[in-house]
Amino acid sequence: MEERDLCAEAPKRPQKICMVSPVRAVVHLRRKIRILRKSRLQIDLTGKKSSESAQPRLVQKQKMLVDTVGFQKPQYFTFDTPSLERVSIVKQRRRKKYRKSRAVLYPENIKKHLPLEHKSKATRCLLLLTAIICFQILNAIENLDDNLEKYDLDGLEKTLQREVFGQKIAIENIMNLLKDYLATHIHNKPLVMSVHGPSGVGKSYVGRLLARHFRAIMDGEFVLQYFVMHHCPADENVFSCQLNLSSKISAMVSQAELDERIPVFIIDEVEMMPPALLDTLSGFFQTNQTNEYLNAIYVLISNIGGSEITKYVLHNASNDILHSHIMSGDLVSAIRTSLQQNHPLFNYADIIPFILLERSHIVHCFLDELMREGFYPDNNHIETLAGQINYYTIQGRQYSTTGCKLVGAKVSLL
Template structure:
């Protein structure tokens, strides 16, 4: 048994046997089990959540919903579903993981089959890269052994050392098993701020030309985004086999949020607190910072600080 930043995990052999016994006990006492009772996609709920709760991201909503539904509908997928989400902070990348979790796992983000890693928290020291590689591979192997339908979310991929990223590669490939473990039903989601400048510049050019943001299509950004990530020397992604061997299924841009989207975020935050006060919604949304300096089209922090802004009024 090994340890990764305070979390224990199992590898192969006796450790896996012990863990399997443990999971059977969990099933018996109904804490959580890796079966259709605990893990089952609510397609209607997923579609509704992405339509009504993820604001200003028509590309992400369409692509991710189709990707999740398509992947889970195949009994014998060719590879794990792997998505790379790009855009500035506050645009909804982390929120997407929550929406998927609540509609796939009965316990939502509290499910023991969802694993979240933050680069600067879990892999902070370059000199420990080899250790991180070994521990991360053992963690993924052990948990997919326990539940093939595990979900792994890696935040701050642009800050992760390429050596650590490469440790993930064996589990994403087109193969039925790695060391007798099948990873093809797992889900891998990578979150990154890289590409944010390019996404924002393109969105601004569309709006300034008089076109609607909903006219932007994935094909207009995906190829350029993948090339930008590949060629960015300051991005850990660029040196990795994940990019070079085309193991990422989707590069998904998250567009900058406009005032109307911030208004929706404020309204949703108030509703979550049981507050119905439409007169205060615009006031709170207007208190956010917007850019560029002249046009003030986009929220500088997206919807990330909406909750703290609401705290000032309630």
Template structure:
């Protein structure tokens, strides 16, 4: 046998072995699945639905997220700690914990069953913590936080522009229906409502209202969060007026802001002439107050700590804060116009700039 023939023989043999090995692996996987399904089927036949739920939690749900207490914690003590330790200058945001506690009672107490989905609307300038708060809520409720399959985040203009409105509305209904059908305690977030096409939001109006079920799906234990910059300027101006009346920041209440937010929202963005406002389906309007210098300094320090810098120098702090401008006017430089958002990139840059002095 020539050298070329020997080489060809070994190549063909090696390819055959690889194909055989691949086939054996595939068959092994198939047989394993058949055995697993057979065992589960036999157990279900023996013990019924209750037994299936128990078996599922011990098998499938050990490896895959399920809609049960293992993956859905509703740890509102954790949420309260997150707000107090990681949220700056937002006294009314702490009340979200109590709002969710009331909603949680409706999940487990038959005497206090929820009569509708919980709907929160977060308003304020960019960079004041609205998305941060939504992420904290997701982290407190779901083991996987915002990455949970039972959390859905829609983005204003990206998901809801003004082309093919009816098609978009139908798609929205189908997506929300599917996620809540898979888990009644799902969290649905609509971000950047100010960039959303008007009228689309009304597609989910029945899901937010006082209905036992919509198309066979019960939404009463689900949570909807709307996030927008709408009303940010009005919140800031109203806060200045309250300061002028001698009311301190930590003394403000929801009623100081809700009428203003509702009025502005009803003529803006995705909320324009929306039945979610007109029919009072939003349960709580949460004003995020504009941040003052002390609050943005706390944000900057927190960002430095995230990068392992626990004692930044005065020069580093000055560089970090150099991107912050104050308003609402030059004559009243009280509130940070862009909140804390710019620190995400500014602080790493400052650390690199001063690296040799650390």
């Protein structure tokens, strides 16, 4: 009523002034709709439903107004984000991750090149190190071959195989020991070879061949051929023999070290050597010496163990069985037990047994001796001379009791 009166009292005003009340109502309704929408949005974000309470509408409106004001202008700063916003942020991040990178476009007038691979310098150093090692190994192998060629061991082996009959395994053992030892000039012990066997099987002859070969190679300065019965007879003072032998060995060893040579000492008739002289000789076989005494070769020749070798050969008369036993070392172990009772000197030596010679070997000895003396080789004559030698006959085989020792005497009587 009041509004109508106001309109009546002011007739001169424009007509749109009378439309104030409907406009206010519309604005008021729009505000309420906004407030309701904002309150619902806040409830959805917080996840809480509004409880229907029996409070008056005025109090509920005030709370809604407070909530909306707080939603529009928060009083406190917080890092918590609503759940919907979090989900949207996560989706955006995932989209960013799965975005494909754009293809790089090159101009058409430019050639495409693959990226260069940077090689590491460590590979070059590794290749250089392997090359140096291979060169050193090759140089060492060549040095070994040079040392063997310097001593002409191939020629020595051919000479021994040609001149010595019936001792193939013994010659192979001697050559293997010499090749292993003479391959280098630095050693931790001297090489001691002890040759054993009965009379006439070729022990002393092998010693003479070794002395002749190394004298031709080293001009005779570093080879000593020592015969006990000649250099130290029974009536000679043993002390003087000790001084003589030790002085000769020391002088040759010192000179050979200066010339980078390995001296060779061939001592025959060791079974006749006095115990004191054996003690002096064994002192040079020790390992706690200077380098020049460690670089030396000693060849000991004796008849010690000859009876054991004869028994062993006759017990194993079959040729195949005998050779297999020699290669397995059974004969060496049988000889070493008898040598240990004689002197501990032989504990430092490599035992090389020389076995009995068969009748075929005696025939070769006669043929070789006749050729040297200038006789015509007649087979019937040779068989007649070979029949004059005494033999051990067992299982259809004949083994000479004296070897080739009497061959020279028989030929000289012709």
